[in-house]
Amino acid sequence: MSARDNILKRLRERTDGPLTAPQSDFAVVTGRGWSQQERVARFERWITSVHGEVIHTSRDDWTATLAKLLEAKGIRRLALGREHPVAVEARAALAEGEVVLIDADRNIETWRHEQFHDTDAGLTSTHGAIAETGSLWLWPTPDEPRLLSLVPPIHIAVLDADTIEDTFFDVVEAHGWAGGMPTNALLISGPSKTADIEQTLAYGVHGPRELVVLLRHAEDRP
């Protein structure tokens, strides 16, 4: 018999007999009932508590905010997709500027060295976010691959305020994640960090040193 059959047989022919599975009540991880303002405030409080940076902007004006951010951080080479509206708008706005736009929708084998060594930042869209933990929800695509939010030293994520939901459980349930998972689903809460050297927090150990969230509101904020 194979290892598989042996293991399953031992588990099925349990000495103390079959077990009864209890029912689960998930009330404790849902039903927060926060308002839109509360959600934004909680998201911002939590993600900034772990070194994430949040810049409020508007749907109409966000690319100007992006341009200013790139200048302020001295970002000369920005990797981004080509199809997602976020990438399309960013490309249109930055076309005339001095920032080099790097196509992220290429097989990694063809530009690994460039991505690891010669890319200052990666720009990605997000599917949404979680207020309770200050987490971004990303489903990487061929247009915005997995490593775009990981390898460049700065990750700039574009988030719409009205896509922030209360809890992780709410997101999984409301969007029917169990019905079809992508190759890779990610929650990102802040830049890469470690406390492995005597509990001292240090950022940017393997992934980005900085995470900047461009938080887009539907209308201009006062």
Next chain:
Amino acid sequence: MSASEVQTFTPREFHRQAHDALGNPQIRANFRKAMDGLMAKRRDVFSDWDLETLRELGANIRLRALAKLPDLLERLETNCQANGIQVHWAENGDEACRIIREICQRHGAKAVIKGKSMVSEEMHLNAHLEEAGIEALESDLGEYLVQLNEQTPSHIIMPAIHLNTDEISDIMHAKTGTERTRDVDYMTAAARAQLRERFMAADVGISGVNFAVAETGTLCLVENEGNGRMTTAVPPVHIAVTGIEKVVEHLRDVPPLYALLTRSATGQHVTTYFNMISSPRKLGEHDGPNEVHLVLVDSGRSNIYQDDELLDTLRCIRCGACMNHCPVYTRVGGHTYGTTYPGPIGSILMPHMMGLEATKDLPTASSLCGACGEVCPVKIPIPDLLVRLRREAVGEGRGNVPGAGVKRTKKEVAAWKGFQWLATHPGAWRSSTAIVGKLQALMPSKLGPWTEYRTAPKPAKVSLHALVKQHKAKRHQVEKADGEERS
């Protein structure tokens, strides 16, 4: 211990190792400081939660997964395979090592990069791969430092917790040529640069799994550094290795367990990354491994599964809260246990993996204060299980644990049988306690290990039974006299 003196530890030498660790002020200070901080952080991060209800849910989710374990493993396998993930089963660590080595060899791998995986530590995978000429490099910063220092992790979440900044600076200086410094950012940046080159060059990435979701065939990894994401996305092949108990039924079971795990482990409200992998690179995708393998390892787990009481051991989600709160672990440190998993969870798990002959001292490395059971996010009754394993060691258990009865001695069995006879025969009991009282002066003041830290018990001159009898007789006389006066 400095970088140059490398020691090996074994559970057989627990007492000697504990003695050495207790005499090492550096080790004691490093652990005390870290554990105090972790306990405070955990308390704070749960302060606005209904923690009891959340723990109840966590325990319930794990129990449900275990109740359906064989079915869920099959479902996990079916769904992983449908997603393109190749599934392998291993009865023990050696078999798992062989499966992993063969996958590496099939790809002509010379170098593998590893994310944190306690199961791979359990099976000594690195040594196995190196014997086959394949270099295995740890990429979690703590694991990397421990590997540079030729040690093993001293904590399941914070592998290098036994080292302080100066020691780490010395290790990095000696092994990688960095400057001697107390600047943690400098050391972190240096390790980042060293490891990034290795990620790019690695032929295979090997990771553990925090939760394997049967419903969707999804592997979940919890981490802060990003090395887990690198390991599972940069090399062309990803091998995930996990114990068979890590499976959960539904995707919705994951958020409560994740909430419990990060808060219990390090007092974080969330980790930087929650990485959910459901397939290898699909047609048209531009990065990620072309092959993903899942290796399911038994290694004694299906044996633990047989017994209703011991089964609770398998609920564990490997947060390490039990060690952070253990007064014994905090004082002796992780290496003293000499096992892959130290602390209370190790003391209830390792006897099943290594047998009680080698680990007989571990279940006694506890004052049974109950802290581990109180903080466990999935409510494992760790103190009860420690007591159960003590029983197994003296051969009074039900015989599921390898090496049961290792501490049983004829002398002790005879002594307890004699005591049982005496305690159930009142006449003999009374006459023998009377004799013991009379011979009080002959009682030795040294009684082996018992009197090393305590004074020897001294039998009373007159037994309690005799005292009560005297007291009753006296009262009877007084009452009789009172009655005569009144009449």
